[in-house]
Amino acid sequence: MTSAPAIRLSGVRKQFGSVIAVDGIDLTVQQGEVVAFLGPNGAGKTSTIDMVLGLSRPTAGSVEVLGLEPRAAIARGLISAVMQTGGLLKDLSVRETVAYTASLFPGAAPVEEVLERAGISAIADRKVGKCSGGEQQRLRFAMALLPDPALLLLDEPTTGMDVEGRRSFWSAIRQDAERGRTVLFATHYLEEADQYADRIVLVSHGRVVADGSGSEIKALSSGRTVRATVGDATAVADDLRRMAGVDGVEVRGDAVIAHAKDSDAVARHLLTSTDARDLEITAKGIEEAFLSLTGDAAPAREEARA
Amino acid sequence: MSSTTTYDPATRRVPALGGFSATLLRIELLRVLRNRRTIIFTLIFPAALFFAFGGQGSDERVGHGNVSAYIMVSMAFYGAALTASATGASVALERALGWSRQLRLTPLHPVAYIAVKAIVALAIGGISITVVNIAGLVQGKPDMPVGIWIASALLTLVCALVFAALGVFVGYLVPGENAMQFLGPALALFAFLGNVFIPIDEGSTMWWVASCTPMFGPAMVSRSVLTGDLPWYAVVNAVAWLAIFVGGAAWRMSKDTARV
Structure with a gap:
């Protein structure tokens, strides 16, 4: 099927x-x-x-x-959803909340079993308003998983x-x-x-x-950085600069460092056509990727926008 | 994963009656009965008011009964109106808590939900009316034929539903727990203007103003079996305010589609 x-x-x-x-x-x-x-x-x-x-x-x-x-x-x-806050009645007990929700789904598992599985049996008779944030979150998950x-x-x-x-x-x-x-x-x-x-x-x-x-x-946004130790760094760097998809090449001592969108091609070239050794490919952090793709400030810091 | 299964929507059932069930009804009823504030203001307060006022002029005849019976029907009406509006306003609190949104992520049909709330309002309104009537029986002063007694109680319950609509309307206008703090004093004021607590001289300026307020008509209709008097303006008042409150509630609910 x-x-x-x-x-x-x-x-x-x-x-x-x-x-x-x-x-x-x-x-x-x-x-x-x-x-x-x-x-x-x-x-x-x-x-x-x-x-x-x-x-x-x-x-x-x-x-x-x-x-x-x-x-x-x-x-x-x-479909179920778990929101971060709200969505609970404070005056109901944990068990009543589960029973209420379970009654809406034909074929939902028995209430006691659901409480047991969610690890909230011990607080089943407690009012939701008296539960800690973590307990409320566990209750929300128990409710969300009720209908499978x-x-x-x-x-x-x-x-x-x-x-x-x-x-x-x-x-x-x-x-x-x-x-x-x-x-x-x-x-x-x-x-x-x-x-x-x-x-x-x-x-x-x-x-x-x-x-x-x-x-x-x-990789999409910033490419990767390929770094290798080579015998003749200057000559290798010149070769790399002529390759498509290479954004920049630096030479540091006997190491050559290339920033490239197609890092695989750079690595293949280095390993097959030069005497490169100690080759390293590193990706930039996702935070930087995020910035260059959205053109916005980092999201975690951007609380003020509606 | 080779063991991955897929979900087949064809195997899923939709709940019968849009999710309406005895479990929902039981929990919703329990919620109201456990609320101390509701119990005091809807069950104890009207009965206490009746004991305070109900002894006056018990020998005087009104329609098919006496003044004490008239006061008893009025207090039962007031209690039921308070109860019904509190039930209506609780929808607003549920909305503020995100519970309404949570329910929209379940198969519960809005009509089934409103039906549960309406039945709860009727049941608690019925209890409120019963308590005042028992207070009347215990005190022994109200006097009217049994048939009129029962008919008045049932008519009172129907009239009180006007205020369930008011509760929903106000609940949407004044969010959260503040709704009842606004409704309580408003209903007390309406009760004074609606001839529920003290009679206003008919034909006075005050009477003309009062006849346009929302409790005037419904209260008069609920007493009509006892008084044998159902003036056209009382019916117009009751129907007009019912239309205003239901229209207002429907209007606010429809405006409220965004995140509930």
Whole structure:
């Protein structure tokens, strides 16, 4: 059976009055992918996620989740989302919150089992308003996983988690992804996107400006640096300067350092046509990649934009 | 991963009745009954008011009963109106907490949700009316035929629903917990102007002003079985305010599509 993609956006635009929040996004996410949706505030991440969740309709273009309209997918429990704050009633107990949500999904697992699995059995009778931030976040996850969603959307999922919490969170997410669950998470933690996503979709000003693995994104924007020790550095440097896709060459002692978009070609040339040894290829940090692609300030520092 | 499975939407069911269920109803009812402020203002306060005022002029006849019965119906109406508006306003608090948004990510149909809220409003309004009527029975002064007693209680419940719409409307205008702080005093003022607490001399300037306020009509309609008197202007007042509150609530709800 060929299965429908988890998400298919074609030509999606979203306009609020004269403000264009999403300016023509085409994106297909296959089932089982873990995708980071990376971009500065105001890039159109939230507007796009709202359309995938069926909370708003695109001004133009179409949104499909597993081949269905988002609202139809929601009605079948195929999409869940975990927001960073809110979404809970303080006057309900943890158990009541799970029971309330479970009653909305035919075939949801028994409440006690869900509480057990989420590790919140011990606080089941506590009022949600009396739970710590971490406990509330665990409750939100328990609710999101109730319908066994095919697509899980996460908004800044690990904000406030410590290193250990973050690691165990992502290992659980990866296990689910291996079983076919698709995960799309919005983040402006560049490191997190690079480390945990199969694929990074970089958005800026309502458009996808880059789409690929973490290392592809880095290479896309700034290329890589190739460094090798050679016998005649000056001559080798002259050769390299004539190659296509080489942005700059430096000589330091007996080392030659080339900045290149096509670092593979440079490395191949050095290893096959010269006496190069101790060859090193390094990528620039994703933060720098981000800057050169979006033309904006670093996203983590850009809190003020609407 | 070779073991990767895919999700097949065809295997998924949509919940029956748009998600309406006994579980939802039970939890929503419990929420209201556990709220101490609701209990005090909707159950205890109207009964206490009746005990304070209900003893006056019990020998005087009004329509098919006496003044004490008239005061009892008025207080039951006031309690039910408070309850209904509090239930309506709770929607605003849920919205402010992001709960409404959370629910929109589930199969729960908005109509099923409103149905649950309406049933809860009716149930708690019914309890409020019952408490005041029991207070009347215990005190022993109200006097009217049993049929009129029951008919008045049921009519009061229907009239109180006008204020459920007011609650939703105000809930959307005044966000979060402030809604009830605004509604409480407003309803007390409307009750004074609506002839609920003290009678206003008919034909006076005050009476003309009062006859345009939102409790005047519904209160008069709820007492009409007892008084045997249902003037046209009371019906016009009740229908007009119902239209204004429902229209206002619908207007605010439709404006509120962005992030809920």
